[in-house]
Every structure is written in structure tokens, then in C-alpha cells.
Amino acid sequence: MRTLFAHGATMPELRSKWPTFERLCHDHSLIGNQISDAWITAAAATGGYHLATFDKDFRKLLRPSEFTLFWP
Numbered sequence: 213m214r215t216l217f218a219h220g221a222t223m224p225e226l227r228s229k230w231p232t233f234e235r236l237c238h239d240h241s242l243i244g245n246q247i248s249d250a251w252i253t254a255a256a257a258t259g260g261y262h263l264a265t266f267d268k269d270f271r272k273l274l275r276p277s278e279f280t281l282f283w284p
Contacts, residue, residue, distance in 0.1 A: 229254040236273060249273060 233254035236242065242250050246269065253273040256263040263270060263279040270279050 229258050232258050240272060245269075 229251070233251050236250040236253055237247065240246070240250070249267065249269050250273065252263070253270065255261070257274065257278065263274060264282065265279060266282050266284060268281060271281065
């Protein structure tokens with residue numbers, strides 16, 4: 213189920229992402245700012261999305277084929 217936001221933007225249901233999020237946190241012993249990276253990773257990975265980011269920390273959470281890392 214998706215929630216409709218302004219101008220056609222939607223927010224996917226994220227409850228199903230919890231097991232992936234929990235596994236990432238545990239397997240990588242994540243702390244601090246890495247926790248939000250794990251949540252973004254879980255949402256992208258389980259939703260079948262390709263992540264585009266400037267944050268190199270995603271290299272330890274996603275395979276190279278699952279994200280694009282931009283360099284400033």
C-alpha cells in the first residue's frame with residue numbers, strides 16, 4: 213500500500229523492510245549515522261530500487277550493481 217503525497221509523490225509501505233533493516237544492523241554492527249543508512253538500504257533493496265548517492269558508506273551495505281556512487 214502506498215500513501216499519496218502532494219504532486220503525485222508516494223510513500224511506500226515500509227513495515228516489510230524491518231527484517232532486512234534488522235539484519236543489516238546486526239551483520240554490520242552498525243552504530244550512529246550508519247543506522248539511517250541501513251534503513252535507506254533496506255527500503256531500496258526490498259523495494260527493488262537502485263540507490264543514487266554521494267555517501268560512500270553505502271559501499272559496505274549494497275552490492276555495486278544496487279547503487280550508483282556520485283563523486284563531487
